[in-house]
Amino acid sequence: MSFSKTLTDWYSVNKRQLPWRQTTNPYYIWLSEIILQQTQIKQGLPYYENFVTTFPTVFDLANANEAEVLKLWQGLGYYSRARNLHFAAKYVVNELDGVFPDTYKELLKLKGVGDYTASAIASICYNEVTAVVDGNVYRVLSRYFGIDTPINSSKGDKEFKALAQELIDKKDPATFNQAVMEFGAVQCKPKSPDCTVCPFVSSCYAFGKHVISELPVKIKAAKVSKKYFNFLVFLTPNHTTVLEQRQGKGIWQNLYQFPLIESNKPLTQKQLELELKDLDIIKEQTYELSLYNKDEIVHKLSHQHLYTKFWIVDLDSNIKEGTPIAALEDFPVPILIGNFIEAFNF
DNA sequence: AAAGCGGGGCG
DNA sequence: CGCCCAGCTTT
Numbered sequence: 001m002s003f004s005k006t007l008t009d010w011y012s013v014n015k016r017q018l019p020w021r022q023t024t025n026p027y028y029i030w031l032s033e034i035i036l037q038q039t040q041i042k043q044g045l046p047y048y049e050n051f052v053t054t055f056p057t058v059f060d061l062a063n064a065n066e067a068e069v070l071k072l073w074q075g076l077g078y079y080s081r082a083r084n085l086h087f088a089a090k091y092v093v094n095e096l097d098g099v100f101p102d103t104y105k106e107l108l109k110l111k112g113v114g115d116y117t118a119s120a121i122a123s124i125c126y127n128e129v130t131a132v133v134d135g136n137v138y139r140v141l142s143r144y145f146g147i148d149t150p151i152n153s154s155k156g157d158k159e160f161k162a163l164a165q166e167l168i169d170k171k172d173p174a175t176f177n178q179a180v181m182e183f184g185a186v187q188c189k190p191k192s193p194d195c196t197v198c199p200f201v202s203s204c205y206a207f208g209k210h211v212i213s214e215l216p217v218k219i220k221a222a223k224v225s226k227k228y229f230n231f232l233v234f235l236t237p238n239h240t241t242v243l244e245q246r247q248g249k250g251i252w253q254n255l256y257q258f259p260l261i262e263s264n265k266p267l268t269q270k271q272l273e274l275e276l277k278d279l280d281i282i283k284e285q286t287y288e289l290s291l292y293n294k295d296e297i298v299h300k301l302s303h304q305h306l307y308t309k310f311w312i313v314d315l316d317s318n319i320k321e322g323t324p325i326a327a328l329e330d331f332p333v334p335i336l337i338g339n340f341i342e343a344f345n346f
Numbered sequence: 347a348a349a350g351c352g353g354g355g356c357g
Numbered sequence: 358c359g360c361c362c363a364g365c366t367t368t
Contacts, residue, residue: 036363043354077352114365134363181363190361191357301352
């Protein structure tokens, strides 16, 4: 039996029921694919439900403010996905009369849509024969065929894409693509897959050679850097604080946070007080400074570890541009800030 | 080609 | 603690 047939037979028996499998509406498929980039289904599912409920059509999404979109995305990470999602929705509405692109090539023009996502939408919604290559596909193909080209290299990119394109079922690319991903997620898992119940066991290279745990090959990432974050939580007599929007290019772009003093080493209270003198908010003010968390909160990103202290700055008088404490929940914030807001007794 | 970008879950 | 997740964009 062919690779494709074995795979799709497995899929017909083992596939999970998921909301985006009940539709071929490109708007919903697009939403699901963006949400699921680098994200496990269990984590992305509630966000998908929220998005389709809040923004039932691409017009609703396009008409929203970016902050509303980011708020709904809060906690999911990789926030450029949300910004690009919103940008692309406006593009579809304003430039394409709300009609989604219907080819791989045109889909690629949407911000946030790369090779994988364009292939997924084109195949699932329009039956275009273009193979998806995601983390699951890398794993399944590298093991079954014994390919040790690093998956995070340009050579690996081309090699696996070409192989998947050979294997894909030309008559039903949508089912094949979803089947290979589902197979990778459910059966050919990263750790300790149960090969005794695998339909490919008799012909799988990695199983035969006992190299399951060595495939796929991936070039290791550089070591993570450490940063020291000092957030200033201002409190005023009339129950406001200060929240600012992150600018520039780094992490959490366009999300909100408490005023931040970043340093290369941990700051003592004395060192921080010196920094405070330069702040506009503090000028001419008397205040009382206290440290909220004695032990630093370590927030781990893919390649940064953020050693975080929250400093409470109790001001004697009110300020002009304060954010009412009651309005805090309306702003999109990084989960690190969100956790603090939830825990702190304002 | 390499770096940057989140947060959660698992062994 | 390291690794992985329905990857993309920028440098």
